[in-house]
Amino acid sequence: MANSKKPGGLREMLESMYSVIALLFILVACVELCDAAAAFDVYRLIQYDRSGSPFGSRFAALNHHAASLHFPPGVDLSRTVLIIPLRELNITFVREYINQKKPLGGFLVLLPEVLSFKTGGNNQVHEKEKMKNLLAELERLLIHSNIPYPVYFAFENDEIDTVLADIKKNDLMGQPATATTGGYKFVIPTAEPKKVASPTMTNIQGWLSGLKTDGDANQLPTIAIVASYDTFGAAPALSVGSDSNGSGIVALLEISRLFSLLYSNPKTRGRYNLLFGLTSGGPYNYNGTQKWLRSFDQRLRESIDYAICLNSIGSLDNELWIHVSKPPENAYIKQIFEGLSNVAEELDLKVGLKHKKINISNPRVAWEHEQFSRLRVTAATLSELSVTPELLESTGGLFDTRQYVNETAIVRGVKLVAESLARHIYGHQGKNIQIFADESSLAVNPAYIRSWLDVLSQTPRVAPFLSKDDPFVMALKKELAGHVDEVNVQHETLEGIFTFYDSTSARLNIYQVASVTFDLLLLLVLGSYLIVLFSFLVITTRGLDDLISLFRRPPSRKLKTA
């Protein structure tokens, strides 16, 4: 009986041993990866296809030596990562590299720490305009190029600055880092980037019903207020779009809050329905807005009197623009413009009118109101931008951070839109009545705007990387639901000419490596040390003759046998 138990027990023991050994191997393998000199978060350049053509950085994994801008000329950089801080970046240098397709192992741009939404805080940015222009140019260059190596962005901090200083020192001595000369090695262990399958766009709409008296047979007219909430930028993990279009979202939420206060009391409820729309797919020719409008009931669409689209109203320049696609002589457009200008005058603000005809055959939709106009709904976009943006421009890029948006401007924008809307709804056009006066119960709440702006400035919102039940989208829905009667969420697929690839952020490990020549040298030194030790010990303990006899084949043996 004892014998039959033994083999089974032995097998069990062996199996448990195998699992222990396997665990040990896994542990040992894990530890090897964790001992970097430094590790940082880095954010990858966007990778996308537009109508089949590849754009952006096509690779994600990195395992190369590092060099700075002071690399000796003529050296081969195809297995080197260039690390450049933004303040030393020369756009012509980068453009030359990309356009001439010079081989490079990788590219790491160090952004100033103030731009980081995690650690930058609310510090002031020095030389704002210069940095903004540089970043805008860099972004434009990178987004529209096909780059066959990984491009990453990181924020400067003390550790990475010391590493950079060390790299510069080595480069100046004329020794770029390669396998034989040691130096720093940058390793980003990520998988191959894959396509994002069926990216979703989520449109959120809120409905505030107007006062329907018994005599009204028809549906009440509707006014729509729309803002697109998603962004697009060179680094999708950093595209927080505080101004484009964080300012629009915040303004929409505040307007909905104010009107919900008015509409909560039947005595002050207006005879207009209010439709609030937070749309997605903005940078991609307002694809989401188009799908949202197409999903409308014909009657609803016809009942929309006009729509105001909000796009980037967060800058404190004293001029806002109203962009329209119907000619300015149109009666409705005149009405909207007059309403807004009257209020603007009171707020010490200038508003101008810009007319851009839409071309139905051109798929390019530069402003959100154009999607309304294509469906014969009167609409206008309120924006600080005077020039029509190009595709993928002004959609929340690297420089569009919290420091570049001003909440006073947003407060002013809210007042402008809300007052003009209210005067239209309650029929007080031309009268000098301030419905949303300061210090009243209907005053615009700067703290609300500030807190939402802070949240938005910390949330990257590139649509293909927002899942269907993304917590931020749910938060927007919940906030809007608190102010309106009914909220609907519509999920659509982002189809069309854009395809996106994942892997937007990763962890960079920096290792200080010794060169192969160092290891060989060390082996040589150790070998000779051991040989010397051996000879020394033999000589001192057995005598010199023994040492010599070790090397000489004893010829006397042959003599002996003979």
Next chain:
Amino acid sequence: MTMFHFFNCAILTFGPHAVYYSATPLSEYDTLGTSVKAALVYLGTALVKLVCLATVLKVSENDGFDPYQELLKAVIGFIDVAGLYFALTQLTHRNISQNHKFQAVGLGWAFADSVLHRLAPLWVGARGLEFTWDFILQGLEANANLVLSISLAALGSLMWLRKNKPKTLIPIIYTCAGIVATMPSITSYLRRGLGWDFPKVVVFELFTSLSMAFISWQLFSACQRPS
């Protein structure tokens, strides 16, 4: 090159033991068994020391030098000496001369010490991409430790195995043995109390081990003269 570096540091740490064994007459007299037994005794004493340390010492928050704790650690360090005594006197060795016995015991002792204290950090650390000088310094420390162990074994064998010693040399023998036995405490005092950094400490260890070896060699040959 990571495995390369590990290999280099491994031969620096463990190479001298193998070289010592093969270069001296120890290999001729096949004293491997003695060395193995000495290594096992070291293992035993290490366990006993661990238990004593765990019971007696408190965990200190800062890395400073606490004299009371260090004194306790030094006292517990004498368990090492007791273990060496056990290995030298109580274990049954084959008929090998005293000259070779202490060498074999010292070698086994130092090898076990190196393996226990230095193999795991080497395996885990030296194979990574990151390069530090620590492992090379650790290898040098292992070398110094080998010399110290052999000199301690020599002094131990003088103290306990040799019956007829010149009277004048006895106190010198005991003081030298005491110094060598308290070497770990001295090095930890240098590192923590005086704040010496690792390379300096290793240089100090190498220097003292060589001088101690020389002194014990002189004592050994002095004791050998009368017989």
